[in-house]
Amino acid sequence: MELGMVGLGRMGANMAQRLVKHGHRVVGFDPGPQAREQASQRGIDAVDSLTALVAGLKSTRAIWLMVPAGETVDRTLADLLPQLSRGDIVVDGGNSFYKDTMRRAAMLSEHGIGYVDCGTSGGVWGLAEGYSLMIGGDEIPVERLRPVFEALAPAPDRGWGRVGPSGAGHFAKMVHNGIEYGMMQAYAEGFAILERKQEFGIDLGRLAQIWRHGSVVRSWLLDLSANALERNPTLDGIAPFVADSGEGRWTVAEAIDLDVSAPVITLSLLERLRSREDDSFADKLLAAMRNEFGGHAIRKG
Amino acid sequence: MELGMVGLGRMGANMAQRLVKHGHRVVGFDPGPQAREQASQRGIDAVDSLTALVAGLKSTRAIWLMVPAGETVDRTLADLLPQLSRGDIVVDGGNSFYKDTMRRAAMLSEHGIGYVDCGTSGGVWGLAEGYSLMIGGDEIPVERLRPVFEALAPAPDRGWGRVGPSGAGHFAKMVHNGIEYGMMQAYAEGFAILERKQEFGIDLGRLAQIWRHGSVVRSWLLDLSANALERNPTLDGIAPFVADSGEGRWTVAEAIDLDVSAPVITLSLLERLRSREDDSFADKLLAAMRNEFGGHAIRKG
Amino acid sequence: MELGMVGLGRMGANMAQRLVKHGHRVVGFDPGPQAREQASQRGIDAVDSLTALVAGLKSTRAIWLMVPAGETVDRTLADLLPQLSRGDIVVDGGNSFYKDTMRRAAMLSEHGIGYVDCGTSGGVWGLAEGYSLMIGGDEIPVERLRPVFEALAPAPDRGWGRVGPSGAGHFAKMVHNGIEYGMMQAYAEGFAILERKQEFGIDLGRLAQIWRHGSVVRSWLLDLSANALERNPTLDGIAPFVADSGEGRWTVAEAIDLDVSAPVITLSLLERLRSREDDSFADKLLAAMRNEFGGHAIRKG
């Protein structure tokens, strides 16, 4: 079928290319000329405006947004809305907050436009291996997009599915990322313990390879860790600085809002915050307190 | 080749059977007549004493212990030692504490007997899928056991390897289990958040299936979770009571001993302890304190 | 001086009484007849409407709100606003969210009305011992209220102070409560460890009394714990169910928003959530996973 792709960054361009490979036609828009140029070379009909994108699609249209979460989504929807017709469908494939999604779906619904939220996992590997797609929204538009989901997923019959009404897809993706934080932290701590036990001289890349086959902890994240550790066993040149993209924060906040105690997901987020502190006020105060009551020496900062 | 297997419980019997399937001869001992009976039916030469086991193996012998960690290992070694000859090899495939392993290896070494520690992961699925084997000990005995490891692992060239000297295998397995705790807790928290968000009515088994393909959180533990959640989506009839086998405790203690902060692995263990509290004194005292300072009502216990 | 007190619940009535004791005149309003009745007996001029309260105060007026945080504050301000005059001052002494406070202060400021936020700590003991008051807002209205603060505080020259502009008082009180959660949890855990070590048979109330004098952990919360533990050493009849009033949640959210890792305050909140779970889905899933991979028995729920 035919799809408009708004946003031809790393994720959007790869997804569009995967759709093209599966025989779909993709009209793609990105404000950056270089992104459009590269998309053209990958078989995407790259256009230089939203208007051209809308014009390049037959009714009823399906337009997939792969743009940064937040204001960009609202702005894009505001630009698109006057150009769309009843029965068109917009998909938000990014990491939007699920409550924003619910608000947007209600707004578009008043105009007879379908709104589907699609939590998309797979990263840069999705182009080759397919994406895991958690979909929220009404059943009819989801069903109409079936060929798209079947092409994006690792296989037509797996790795994608409608999980609930509007917002459910992004909610599921949010929790997915929370789990991801927890798993990553678990591996990171484990390898850090092994690395510190220098008397055993364990080759961490090799151990990760052993674990990849038959162990209880085998996973795709372990596959990636094995790659990273085999290539650079001491992780030389990598700063201990861990960014976070926002979904972990939402998961922590939602868990608390739902009265669910989620210590591991929460601590995984806090550890990322901690990784970015190089002069912790809390730790300085602890040192100062110890000095006050016990006369313990303070290190000069 | 030929191997003695001491302990024909769930793990030992499965491993022996896998070896037999791969053309090895296994003489197995277990104190339980029923375990021996079942082992016989699975192609294992089951004998009713350690003496018979030793007598049933040609020199130089290789004997694999698959018995509960702790005293049972020491007792078995004490019983075996007078019957063994220089050049024999004993493998401890159980979850022994690595410092015990180092002590035992040193002791057997004085008698010219090789001691190999093999952290074994894979659970009840190992029989069919193979085990992940983290091996510690001298290179020569490990190399001699190569045919055994190649048969037990998922494939001859993967899923097993020597990771360091005596103790390194059990140390690696200990950390493996710590990581396992963290991963399990991450999934458990994520699904608990999803379950609590009842307005979306997300089918957890179906979502787990979607995640199994293409997502960042795909793993073997997720495969198992998907099984469990598809079979029993509300987990009815399962008590929220989580046992722990000891390796998580060791991992936490070792991390602290090495000055490594491992909050996620640590909290995963604490959450298991917490799951077994049904009348927490700490929580009662918190309720009592709130009553003291704020006059907040106390629930009757 | 003269003050209007809106809300004659536990906190409001006690504070009004303390002001009366210090020679101030307090006109108090509460929607409940019983609260008004009791207030009258405590020397407060209790009236049955906001209108009567405003009418009962001379210009320029000072009105202290001691009502539940959230909508009640907004509703009360909406009711008060048309009756107030330029130069009047409203104080919010409750646990309002500081961003609400900033919004309200800006709104009242447009009408020439001063708005002061006063984080108030001390609980039911404040009547006798005085309250700790963290004050936000412009300097002029704060200074005008000096006699009120001097009477409410434990002493005229201590336990109160302006800490910053509008919102700063409630922000400080929010963090105060986060610290309180952490301290309470620290004591609760410590006494739980002592209680579990039954072989020593330590009398917890007696130990708490010992700690009250000279130890590093002496505090007012310890004084209260000592009371509770001496009266009921086994905490019989108290359910292990710990409520939370919302300020802990805000502290956790603010810390994350500020990229500050605050694991202890955060875990203290999560432990309270956990105390209210009696059938944790996460723990059930952990038990189910263990059964899947290891064949470990599940307890029937």
Next chain:
Amino acid sequence: MELGMVGLGRMGANMAQRLVKHGHRVVGFDPGPQAREQASQRGIDAVDSLTALVAGLKSTRAIWLMVPAGETVDRTLADLLPQLSRGDIVVDGGNSFYKDTMRRAAMLSEHGIGYVDCGTSGGVWGLAEGYSLMIGGDEIPVERLRPVFEALAPAPDRGWGRVGPSGAGHFAKMVHNGIEYGMMQAYAEGFAILERKQEFGIDLGRLAQIWRHGSVVRSWLLDLSANALERNPTLDGIAPFVADSGEGRWTVAEAIDLDVSAPVITLSLLERLRSREDDSFADKLLAAMRNEFGGHAIRKG
């Protein structure tokens, strides 16, 4: 009465001086000439050998050890034992591990020598304010030492007491220190949140002073924090490096051993470990993993 004090470091010398002030005679020994010199100036009969110390005391003797926990205690007891007589009492006032204490008490008991463990809290302030003393051991020797405890405590009738048999005093002190870690961390996190909220410009020393009077979080540790923050509000020149003395580790290990979940005490310890990491391998691996799956940029280390 008369007491021997072994160890005239910061704690031992202060305690001896406090005893002298209360009219007791103290014979003190320290291997360091300077420590002895200073002790002499403070009214202590300083001697240069254990033998001289024993010789300087009348039967039946009471000897207080204030030496570093661990081997030094064992070595000192080995040196003392041949010189002591039945009925003598040895007190260990340091931070010994309670299981060591139980072993030592049993050993001395065979020689008819009493052994009392005294957990001592108060730090450098104890000289002026008195110490909080948690005492373990048989009732008779504890009773004989009553004058010593009455002098060391803040007042004869408070701040000291026998809490149980041998080991109970050190166990209580261990937990005391665990609680201390949790409280300190709670304050440190709270002040760190306040410090980061720069828009309010809250003066932390001043706020700490306000909290000292009437607030729920008032405590001695807050008094010290107020001192530190008033003197140096930005904590300039203090490195964010927090040592730990070992008792926190024991508390964490004991809690786990007793199956008590103590997340706040535990995380307080981990945060101290974390404060000493400046190049966390775990965080580097997290950064590497993010790069693997999402192509996220890595900071150069």
